[in-house]
Amino acid sequence: MERHRKHSVGGTTLHTCHPCRRAIPYRIYAVIHTCGIIALMYHHVHSLLTSNNTLITCLLLLSDIVLAFMWATTTSLRLNPVHRTEYPEKYAAKPEDFPKLDVFICTADPYKEPPMMVVNTALSVMAYEYPSDKISVYVSDDGGSSLTLFALVEAAKFSKHWLPFCKKNNIQDRSPEVYFSSKSNSQSDEAENLKMMYKDMKSRVEHVVESGKVETAFITCDQFRGVFDLWTDKFTRHDHPTIIQVLQNSETDMDTTKKYMPNLIYVSREKSKVSPHHFKAGALNTLLRVSGVMTNAPIILTLDCDMYSNDPATPVHKPINAQDVLALAHKVAGCIYEHNTNWGSKIGYRYGSLVEDYYTGYRLHCEGWRTVFCSPKRAAFCGDAPKSLIDVVSQQKRWAIGLLEVAFSRYSPITYGVKSMGLLMGLGYCQYACWPFWSLPHVVYGFLPQLALLYGVSVFPKSSDPWFWLYIVLFLGAYAQDLLDFVLEGGTYRGWWNDQRMWSIRGFSSHLFGFIEFTLQTLNLSTHGFNVTSKANDDEEQSKRYEKEMFEFGPSSTMFLPMTTTAIVNLLAFVWGLYGLFAWGEGLVLELMLASFAVVNCLPIYEAMVLRKDNGKLPKRICFVAVILTFVLIVSGYFFLK
Numbered sequence: 001m002e003r004h005r006k007h008s009v010g011g012t013t014l015h016t017c018h019p020c021r022r023a024i025p026y027r028i029y030a031v032i033h034t035c036g037i038i039a040l041m042y043h044h045v046h047s048l049l050t051s052n053n054t055l056i057t058c059l060l061l062l063s064d065i066v067l068a069f070m071w072a073t074t075t076s077l078r079l080n081p082v083h084r085t086e087y088p089e090k091y092a093a094k095p096e097d098f099p100k101l102d103v104f105i106c107t108a109d110p111y112k113e114p115p116m117m118v119v120n121t122a123l124s125v126m127a128y129e130y131p132s133d134k135i136s137v138y139v140s141d142d143g144g145s146s147l148t149l150f151a152l153v154e155a156a157k158f159s160k161h162w163l164p165f166c167k168k169n170n171i172q173d174r175s176p177e178v179y180f181s182s183k184s185n186s187q188s189d190e191a192e193n194l195k196m197m198y199k200d201m202k203s204r205v206e207h208v209v210e211s212g213k214v215e216t217a218f219i220t221c222d223q224f225r226g227v228f229d230l231w232t233d234k235f236t237r238h239d240h241p242t243i244i245q246v247l248q249n250s251e252t253d254m255d256t257t258k259k260y261m262p263n264l265i266y267v268s269r270e271k272s273k274v275s276p277h278h279f280k281a282g283a284l285n286t287l288l289r290v291s292g293v294m295t296n297a298p299i300i301l302t303l304d305c306d307m308y309s310n311d312p313a314t315p316v317h318k319p320i321n322a323q324d325v326l327a328l329a330h331k332v333a334g335c336i337y338e339h340n341t342n343w344g345s346k347i348g349y350r351y352g353s354l355v356e357d358y359y360t361g362y363r364l365h366c367e368g369w370r371t372v373f374c375s376p377k378r379a380a381f382c383g384d385a386p387k388s389l390i391d392v393v394s395q396q397k398r399w400a401i402g403l404l405e406v407a408f409s410r411y412s413p414i415t416y417g418v419k420s421m422g423l424l425m426g427l428g429y430c431q432y433a434c435w436p437f438w439s440l441p442h443v444v445y446g447f448l449p450q451l452a453l454l455y456g457v458s459v460f461p462k463s464s465d466p467w468f469w470l471y472i473v474l475f476l477g478a479y480a481q482d483l484l485d486f487v488l489e490g491g492t493y494r495g496w497w498n499d500q501r502m503w504s505i506r507g508f509s510s511h512l513f514g515f516i517e518f519t520l521q522t523l524n525l526s527t528h529g530f531n532v533t534s535k536a537n538d539d540e541e542q543s544k545r546y547e548k549e550m551f552e553f554g555p556s557s558t559m560f561l562p563m564t565t566t567a568i569v570n571l572l573a574f575v576w577g578l579y580g581l582f583a584w585g586e587g588l589v590l591e592l593m594l595a596s597f598a599v600v601n602c603l604p605i606y607e608a609m610v611l612r613k614d615n616g617k618l619p620k621r622i623c624f625v626a627v628i629l630t631f632v633l634i635v636s637g638y639f640f641l642k
């Protein structure tokens, strides 16, 4: 095995790769765990042939097959863990020889993605420690919103002050929102002055967003007055012509210190109800073509509007105002441009999955592209994660559906992937594609042994049975390795605990509902789109609870039902099982252990059901329906357990 690999460009090593020491113990453990799984399967088959309750045995067998398969996919990712170190300081090219850089920023909804957030993302990359005239920032607005355009016009004005300020003072946080709300910001007159300007811009933008309309009186740049007229009465977000507006031109626009500025270009591609627009993948493909016509940089960087550059040092001509260039740009941003072309199948971002990032990366890997994972000490980008549980589970449900779209496509990692990339890489990709499959073992293990416990029926080996220990070893082994992996990569114990708790919650919500929706869609019974995650965050009470690490259930959602029901069922089983253990001595130990583990995991749910009074508590309606469901489950348990 090649112990240390170097990767050089023109004789300079830019990054090195070191295998982790845990690889060998991991491989040894993989062999042991595999033997355990084989033994367990033997045990199941044996019970299937001898037992009288085939339904229970089948359900347990099916769940264990899924668990074993998922364990195999995880293990393929753990066989050769590596770390990389990168040496950007060794990149010796002179600034005038730096390549040109096109940055793509996507946004889709001015209410879920506040325009000020887009502004901050754009400003943070425009302020890169990189020759300004070589950067072009393209903002794709799938919401087709004049509010977003208005915010960007304001951003272009503000950047004339912000960029020289950042470069002169060597500011690290180049997103103004982050800079002005951090404690380290300077108190100099210049900084105070800029802060005033920023606040002023922010209040203007927020005012316009709130009013929902860009009044002519608010437009301060005469140059851009005309473009707002394109938002006619017939204009809707699903049906409108292409709008491309150069807001800042690197050849003519200078900042306050007479230095040229990066290009800033607003693009809202044409939309029509009859043409599929392929969500974010479609937006990015449009940007690939528009930028190809306008600036055509050899390097592109794509960002979502909920991300910003966290390190200014992270990153080669056509006159872009020329009539013919803009006409061509409009043409390539049109709805029908992609008809009968290879866009989305062989060129650009691939269509067919709601997780276009995973899918495109995977397809490129299959075609033989090579990638490296860079993870510098100071994170190069920061992003926004949803804070309330409903947003989290909805986001993950979208991912679940997108992943299933890949898993069941003709490019499924299990068939096509394994064939093109080999067994280990193919299995590694399955880990993600098969994510939603986790819901099956979660549901079976979350209800079946507990109901059995309530009826005094054993589904697992008794503690006197040697097979008992196999269950203990497999469970502890899998969890311990997961914990070890988490902690060795810099996570905390508490972080891991929360992580595995979220994993269970997803199994009972996003994965389960994603599966159902995907099935309905396959049967043509429903359709769904890209449900953009809400990034708006102005509820102070909610932020406080977030800081205290409290779950935010908030608005009622059917997705909370299964987890609430399982919480109740496990609590009942736990109490009943404990009572049994003391009353009769011999109890159903494994069933009881499982229920107690679930109860500990469900503590925040009990708290949200009965103790909490704030707005983040579990809605009464959900609790009520969950109690009824519990009752129904227990009654129906009587028929297949007794």
Ligand SMILES: O=c1ccn([C@@H]2O[C@H](COP(=O)(O)OP(=O)(O)O[C@H]3O[C@H](CO)[C@@H](O)[C@H](O)[C@H]3O)[C@@H](O)[C@H]2O)c(=O)[nH]1
Pocket: 105, 106, 107, 108, 109, 113, 140, 142, 278, 279, 280, 283, 303, 304, 305, 306, 354, 355, 356, 357, 395, 398, 399, 402, 530, 531, 532, 533, 534
């Ligand atoms: O029709 C659409 C829908 C979404 N977006 C943009 O896509 C980005 C991601 O959307 P978001 O709601 O933030 O989804 P997340 O789940 O946070 O995004 C993750 O998952 C997506 C796939 O589901 C990936 O595209 C993202 O890169 C990845 O960060 C945002 O900038 C949106 O504006 C569009 O441009 N057009």
Ligand SMILES: [Mn+2]
Pocket: 304, 306, 384, 533
């Ligand atoms: Mn996002």
